[in-house]
Amino acid sequence: MKTDLILAGVGGQGILTIAAIIGQAALLEGLYMKQAEVHGMSQRGGDVQSNLRLSDRPIASDLIPRGQAELILALEPMESLRYLPFLKQDGWVVTHSQPYLNIPNYPAPEQVNEELRKLPRTVALDVEKIAKDLGSAQVANTVMLGAATPFLGIGYHRIENGVERIFRGKGEAIVRLNLQALRAGADAAQAHRNP
Amino acid sequence: MGKHLFLGDEAIAQAAIDAGLSGVYAYPGTPSTEITEYIQNATEAKEKNIRSKWCVNEKTAMEAALGMCYAGKRALCCMKHVGLNVAADCFMNAAMSGVHGGLIIVTADDPSMHSSQNEQDNRVLGNFAMIPMLEPSCQQEAYDMVYNGFELSEKTGYPLLLRITTRMAHSRATVETRRKKEQNRLSFPQDGKQRFILLPGIARQRFKALLKAQETFTRESEVSPYNVYFDAPDKRLGIITTGIAFNYLSENYPEGFEHPVLKIGQYPLPRKPIERLANACGEILVLEEGFPVVEEQLKGFLGRGLILHGRLDQTLPRDGELTPDSVGRALGKSIVAYYDVPEIVKQRPPALCAGCGHRDVYEALNEVLKSYPDTAKVFSDIGCYTLGALPPFHSIESCIDMGASITMAKGAAEAGVFPAICVIGDSTFTHSGMTGLLDCVNEQTPVTIIISDNETTAMTGGQNSAGTGRLESICRGLGVAEEHVRVMIPLKKNYEEMKGILREEIAYKGVSVVIPRRACIQTLKRKHPVRK
Numbered sequence: 001m002k003t004d005l006i007l008a009g010v011g012g013q014g015i016l017t018i019a020a021i022i023g024q025a026a027l028l029e030g031l032y033m034k035q036a037e038v039h040g041m042s043q044r045g046g047d048v049q050s051n052l053r054l055s056d057r058p059i060a061s062d063l064i065p066r067g068q069a070e071l072i073l074a075l076e077p078m079e080s081l082r083y084l085p086f087l088k089q090d091g092w093v094v095t096h097s098q099p100y101l102n103i104p105n106y107p108a109p110e111q112v113n114e115e116l117r118k119l120p121r122t123v124a125l126d127v128e129k130i131a132k133d134l135g136s137a138q139v140a141n142t143v144m145l146g147a148a149t150p151f152l153g154i155g156y157h158r159i160e161n162g163v164e165r166i167f168r169g170k171g172e173a174i175v176r177l178n179l180q181a182l183r184a185g186a187d188a189a190q191a192h193r194n195p
Numbered sequence: 196m197g198k199h200l201f202l203g204d205e206a207i208a209q210a211a212i213d214a215g216l217s218g219v220y221a222y223p224g225t226p227s228t229e230i231t232e233y234i235q236n237a238t239e240a241k242e243k244n245i246r247s248k249w250c251v252n253e254k255t256a257m258e259a260a261l262g263m264c265y266a267g268k269r270a271l272c273c274m275k276h277v278g279l280n281v282a283a284d285c286f287m288n289a290a291m292s293g294v295h296g297g298l299i300i301v302t303a304d305d306p307s308m309h310s311s312q313n314e315q316d317n318r319v320l321g322n323f324a325m326i327p328m329l330e331p332s333c334q335q336e337a338y339d340m341v342y343n344g345f346e347l348s349e350k351t352g353y354p355l356l357l358r359i360t361t362r363m364a365h366s367r368a369t370v371e372t373r374r375k376k377e378q379n380r381l382s383f384p385q386d387g388k389q390r391f392i393l394l395p396g397i398a399r400q401r402f403k404a405l406l407k408a409q410e411t412f413t414r415e416s417e418v419s420p421y422n423v424y425f426d427a428p429d430k431r432l433g434i435i436t437t438g439i440a441f442n443y444l445s446e447n448y449p450e451g452f453e454h455p456v457l458k459i460g461q462y463p464l465p466r467k468p469i470e471r472l473a474n475a476c477g478e479i480l481v482l483e484e485g486f487p488v489v490e491e492q493l494k495g496f497l498g499r500g501l502i503l504h505g506r507l508d509q510t511l512p513r514d515g516e517l518t519p520d521s522v523g524r525a526l527g528k529s530i531v532a533y534y535d536v537p538e539i540v541k542q543r544p545p546a547l548c549a550g551c552g553h554r555d556v557y558e559a560l561n562e563v564l565k566s567y568p569d570t571a572k573v574f575s576d577i578g579c580y581t582l583g584a585l586p587p588f589h590s591i592e593s594c595i596d597m598g599a600s601i602t603m604a605k606g607a608a609e610a611g612v613f614p615a616i617c618v619i620g621d622s623t624f625t626h627s628g629m630t631g632l633l634d635c636v637n638e639q640t641p642v643t644i645i646i647s648d649n650e651t652t653a654m655t656g657g658q659n660s661a662g663t664g665r666l667e668s669i670c671r672g673l674g675v676a677e678e679h680v681r682v683m684i685p686l687k688k689n690y691e692e693m694k695g696i697l698r699e700e701i702a703y704k705g706v707s708v709v710i711p712r713r714a715c716i717q718t719l720k721r722k723h724p725v726r727k
């Protein structure tokens with residue numbers, strides 16, 4: 001088993017929490033893992049990414065080679081496109097559909113969607129809306145992670161365990177809400193996956 | 196003992212704690228910051244009374260670390276690569292005195308400049324100081340090197356330089372920790388005065404001792420578990436890797452190496468395995484993260500010419516960090532099909548946060564400087580406020596090294612620039628700005644120094660800032676006239692007042708310090724999270 005994934009977003013969106021949950025799940029599953037993060041300068045509203053590698057064999061490089069990622073998981077649609085060179089030809093792009101507008105020259109949303117449509121396998125969801133429907137915009141990232149669960153190569157139950165571990169300190173209610181969010185994301189991905 | 200998912204930085208921190216650390220000394224700087232933060236937050240470190248507060252700069256940090264080692268205890272001193280420039284005076288001379296308790300100096304280099312002004316490779320400085328160096332290839336090795344490193348430092352009597360790069364510092368992997376060691380007791384070096392008083396007569400002796408110690412260091416490298424020779428059948432090429440370059444090589448040979456490989460993790464370069472590789476192979480490819488340090492050193496290393504490939508002959512790019520792909524290309528591996536980045540994807544540079552006080556400072560300053568089109572020059576410095584270089588502000592002319600804003604403004608004023616303005620952050624001011632301010636005061640140079648005070652070290656994640664609450668008294672103490680130390684609150688509603696103060700102080704033909712003060716909104720958020 002091997003899953004290479006790139007987490008992408010804008011500084012401050014919280015891709016590292018998603019990475020931490022997957023990391024916990026991988027640890028419980030007994031997998032090898034490497035995760036390269038970007039800290040510092042780029043966190044001020046700039047583009048951020050993290051390379052996450054999971055495998056049942058030891059992993060050499062912290063960075064994913066070009067054309068080898070099974071998955072790009074993005075909290076922002078244009079950011080999902082930035083890392084396409086790392087995606088396998090038949091890899092999945094799972095992304096939040098709503099743009100994060102903090103630059104003056106952001107492309108027209110239709111252009112972004114068109115680029116996404118050119119790819120063979122995508123899921124684009126408005127995870128903020130799904131999160132709000134659950135009663136808290138704050139769980140949008142967990143919805144996003146839920147949407148990626150079919151493509152991670154780790155059992156769904158393990159990801160649930162990861163969510164429990166990461167949010168344990170914040171109380172029972174928060175854990176439950178995040179488990180719901182995870183489920184909502186997974187369901188929505190099944191309904192909206194292309195193909 | 197147990198398995199943990201650690202950043203490289205965290206592995207180093209935990210290893211130091213497990214190895215009986217008594218103090219960590221550091222100034223924040225990406226990608227080294229998390230080492231010290233980990234120790235600051237570790238309950239275990241509190242129980243053991245491990246000293247861990249932030250220092251004013253890297254030089255004060257290293258000197259204090261050396262003092263702790265003088266007293267027999269184990270100390271860790273951490274910085275980003277450019278921090279070692281600041282601490283270089285102590286660094287070079289600590290190699291002369293040597294240490295008593297173990298000292299590990301960590302330099303976190305940043306090839307590709309993810310968050311830095313340059314990509315200097317501090318192995319050059321390690322060689323310059325002629326002390327042993329360690330360069331881990333993975334988080335476990337980083338842990339082991341620190342865990343065992345204090346003994347190596349104590350055995351040889353010299354500080355060690357541990358060199359990591361961004362991808363090691365900020366990448367997570369599983370690490371197995373070991374049995375905890377006791378902290379050292381207070382003790383003094385027997386021959387202390389003959390080592391630590393570097394008067395010329397003693398220094399000459401110490402330099403001879405350092406030169407002599409090179410043999411010991413090389414012998415240590417030759418038996419080091421971090422320098423490993425892997426034999427393989429195809430001897431047309433031999434490969435030398437240092438640090439994490441080994442991983443990129445391995446990534447390209449999932450089924451095992453085709454060519455003999457020498458993996459280096461400890462310096463000075465081990466002579467015997469290099470001789471073995473050179474005798475066995477026709478040509479040598481050097482894979483190293485950073486400058487072509489080993490590649491250059493190998494040229495005359497064996498007293499004969501070797502056919503070398505690497506960054507110098509363009510087999511690999513001369514700049515930037517290595518990647519599995521650039522290493523693959525150097526090995527002549529075929530290219531996997533990949534997508535291009537669509538043209539519509541635009542750059543998303545970092546920016547000052549909405550609501551940040553630095554924004555208000557630049558807006559008011561830009562307004563005021565409209566009265567001096569073309570003549571006003573604003574020298575700035577390193578921190579979040581450097582983002583004032585970007586649109587919509589375009590306010591600043593320079594960002595060179597910490598503290599340079601004040602002294603560059605001084606030099607420019609002396610060259611005839613008016614108004615000569617400086618914008619510096621509070622942490623940068625105490626790091627390296629205070630001495631330059633004293634220079635200005637001593638000559639009454641007409642400069643307007645704006646210390647944009649957000650009461651934190653924001654750029655690196657909101658660490659405490661050494662002068663918080665005392666900036667005015669520091670400036671007055673250095674001799675700035677009381678009436679020319681002006682404080683204001685950078686908010687839109689205060690623009691008229693802010694502009695008025697700036698105009699008055701620019702008009703003053705002497706040293707003035709303007710302190711716009713408003714807490715960093717990110718730091719505030721972390722301290723008082725909004726509950727929803």
Ligand SMILES: Cc1ncc(C[n+]2csc(CCOP(=O)(O)OP(=O)(O)O)c2C)c(N)n1
Pocket residue numbers: 222223224225253275277278281577578579580597619620621622623624649651652653654655660
């Ligand atoms: C010699 C050196 N040490 C550390 C750093 C890392 N660094 C860059 S900016 C910065 C903090 C600046 O803080 P401050 O001046 O208060 O400005 P703020 O980011 O809070 O606006 C640090 C520590 C550096 N660039 N150079």
